[in-house]
Amino acid sequence: MQTTPLRTELSELGEFGLIERLTRKVKIRNESTLMGVGDDAAVVKYNDKLTLVSTDLLVEGIHFDLAFNPLKHLGYKAAIVNFSDILAMNGVPRQITVGIAASNRFSAEALDELYEGILMACEKYQVDLVGGDTVSSPRGLFISITVLGEAAEGEAVYRSGAKETDLVCVTGDLGAAYMGLLLLEREKAVYLADPKMQPDLEGYEYILERQLKPELRPELKQTLADIQVRPTAMIDISDGLASEVLHLCHDSGLGVALFEDKIPVDPMTVSAAADFGLDPTIPALNGGEDYELLFTVPVNDFEKMRAIPWISLIGYMTTASEGTNLITRSGQQVPLNAQGWDAFIKHGNR
Amino acid sequence: MQTTPLRTELSELGEFGLIERLTRKVKIRNESTLMGVGDDAAVVKYNDKLTLVSTDLLVEGIHFDLAFNPLKHLGYKAAIVNFSDILAMNGVPRQITVGIAASNRFSAEALDELYEGILMACEKYQVDLVGGDTVSSPRGLFISITVLGEAAEGEAVYRSGAKETDLVCVTGDLGAAYMGLLLLEREKAVYLADPKMQPDLEGYEYILERQLKPELRPELKQTLADIQVRPTAMIDISDGLASEVLHLCHDSGLGVALFEDKIPVDPMTVSAAADFGLDPTIPALNGGEDYELLFTVPVNDFEKMRAIPWISLIGYMTTASEGTNLITRSGQQVPLNAQGWDAFIKHGNR
Numbered sequence: 004m005q006t007t008p009l010r011t012e013l014s015e016l017g018e019f020g021l022i023e024r025l026t027r028k029v030k031i032r033n034e035s036t037l038m039g040v041g042d043d044a045a046v047v048k049y050n051d052k053l054t055l056v057s058t059d060l061l062v063e064g065i066h067f068d069l070a071f072n073p074l075k076h077l078g079y080k081a082a083i084v085n086f087s088d089i090l091a092m093n094g095v096p097r098q099i100t101v102g103i104a105a106s107n108r109f110s111a112e113a114l115d116e117l118y119e120g121i122l123m124a125c126e127k128y129q130v131d132l133v134g135g136d137t138v139s140s141p142r143g144l145f146i147s148i149t150v151l152g153e154a155a156e157g158e159a160v161y162r163s164g165a166k167e168t169d170l171v172c173v174t175g176d177l178g179a180a181y182m183g184l185l186l187l188e189r190e191k192a193v194y195l196a197d198p199k200m201q202p203d204l205e206g207y208e209y210i211l212e213r214q215l216k217p218e219l220r221p222e223l224k225q226t227l228a229d230i231q232v233r234p235t236a237m238i239d240i241s242d243g244l245a246s247e248v249l250h251l252c253h254d255s256g257l258g259v260a261l262f263e264d265k266i267p268v269d270p271m272t273v274s275a276a277a278d279f280g281l282d283p284t285i286p287a288l289n290g291g292e293d294y295e296l297l298f299t300v301p302v303n304d305f306e307k308m309r310a311i312p313w314i315s316l317i318g319y320m321t322t323a324s325e326g327t328n329l330i331t332r333s334g335q336q337v338p339l340n341a342q343g344w345d346a347f348i349k350h351g352n353r
Numbered sequence: 354m355q356t357t358p359l360r361t362e363l364s365e366l367g368e369f370g371l372i373e374r375l376t377r378k379v380k381i382r383n384e385s386t387l388m389g390v391g392d393d394a395a396v397v398k399y400n401d402k403l404t405l406v407s408t409d410l411l412v413e414g415i416h417f418d419l420a421f422n423p424l425k426h427l428g429y430k431a432a433i434v435n436f437s438d439i440l441a442m443n444g445v446p447r448q449i450t451v452g453i454a455a456s457n458r459f460s461a462e463a464l465d466e467l468y469e470g471i472l473m474a475c476e477k478y479q480v481d482l483v484g485g486d487t488v489s490s491p492r493g494l495f496i497s498i499t500v501l502g503e504a505a506e507g508e509a510v511y512r513s514g515a516k517e518t519d520l521v522c523v524t525g526d527l528g529a530a531y532m533g534l535l536l537l538e539r540e541k542a543v544y545l546a547d548p549k550m551q552p553d554l555e556g557y558e559y560i561l562e563r564q565l566k567p568e569l570r571p572e573l574k575q576t577l578a579d580i581q582v583r584p585t586a587m588i589d590i591s592d593g594l595a596s597e598v599l600h601l602c603h604d605s606g607l608g609v610a611l612f613e614d615k616i617p618v619d620p621m622t623v624s625a626a627a628d629f630g631l632d633p634t635i636p637a638l639n640g641g642e643d644y645e646l647l648f649t650v651p652v653n654d655f656e657k658m659r660a661i662p663w664i665s666l667i668g669y670m671t672t673a674s675e676g677t678n679l680i681t682r683s684g685q686q687v688p689l690n691a692q693g694w695d696a697f698i699k700h701g702n703r
Contacts, residue, residue, distance in 0.1 A: 042604075045405070045407070046509055056448070060495070101408075104412045140495075142493070
């Protein structure tokens, strides 16, 4: 027998009641966290370490659609995208603060779900939630997360450190998260046209999971340290490979040659792209939200890198005057293009 | 001759163009800021220091009304309320990250204004803007700021450290910001009823400035250090004196006796309260947004504290069983009440 789910109005709890409710399951996992939630500020201590800090905002109707983003998944993803920025500096994420603005359309139970997802991500990646702000919004849901991470001195990797002839490497595969999004949007449109239609998502588990519950590559740092490879530049793939590669080129003052046939794409992404009449290189280059890591290493490390099965070598850095190019499967050289503001409007994480 | 102000659509700039435009005037002022805007994360280094971190969200229609909050002032205040959380830990604010979600109702020039205010606050309080996120919003303006600060070990002051018999102290005066808000709301209503009416704000400069462009007390830390007084507990007054005192009592496991006639209220606040038929103790106790510092010191420091003209001694901490009370001007003892969720909805900074 199904029971009606509880609904507690935010107004019944009061601001401090709500904060207490949302944070009572918070556990502290890092020694560097001296004081978490509950004072004017959290207190963190890194001895002789660099502190990395990054902020990301997620906005309802822009970055997520509650028609197909369950709140728990959304919380998970909101945390993950922030951790990703610290990994992209070759650091370890340690603490987050969480700002939530929610309209009275959301019950306390809904925010519980959201927080549960955030805390699941914290548990999986061993990060401490140490503070935040919860306020009301006239309309919609806004999530703002700031992450602190640490790195030893000399360990942080910037976007600007790539050198000419460096190899361009990428973890995992690309384009799946975007195909998952297209699929969810299609099924939503079908459902809106006829609510009796059940969504047809079977066989697409991988690309849906990549969109709804992406995972990260915290193991990259140790993997590279073990084989004594030092990345020269790094960035996470939130906007799509093309956009991120162009960032590395711009900040390092270089050009690039990427090989289309080396870009890793999962077979399910290829097949979903075919369903939509898309060349699978399009989502891989411009889809975004894959949260894989893109980085460069000295060309001398070629053999070491080639031995890692979950890393692909997709090109090399050139002088700036050689331009930023994609060598297509047919051997043509075409200029790399990043998406513009339209993409930002559509699913604009950074 | 007046020229039409420029309006650049956000869509003309693209995401990265907008970020570059907003951050090109950012200056770095702190040695601890190794890397600011421009990579996946900022890089900060505190040697043998505590790192303090706090986040605040400001939401259009909840925390501010653009009918009377000029964007530059709003940016200034958004930064200030965050710095205040670090001062309330007896720390020094050093870096901020800024998240902005804005609808297409806002032009690039409007966001320039907002950023200019944030950077003015950074300049005044010597804080570095080191990163953030700028995204689009389907409706309204959301500002999320996270601040990092530092304190030497043993220097940070928590809400929980007050002892029985400690003196309760407060900087500056209270209630002015709230009376400024009431005044602005009244003039807005008059204007909406008849746009030909000019707002009547003369003679109210102080309370308007307290609402629109509040200032902080970074000098408190040094002042207390100079006279060798160590505060036992501290909090900033964002929600109103009553709410903040109750936080100190709750977290320290104590009660309090506050004297109504010792609560510092500016004469202009008294006269504005009279205009609105309010007892001036009401805005002082429950108005909020004063951003003064409330703290406790050992009773033995009474003489030292009394000598500081901009600090008022307003009561003392008691055992929890004695309760949390206000001793009125007429000598009556009444329980202190904090505002609830309504106030949060109205102007709910923390």
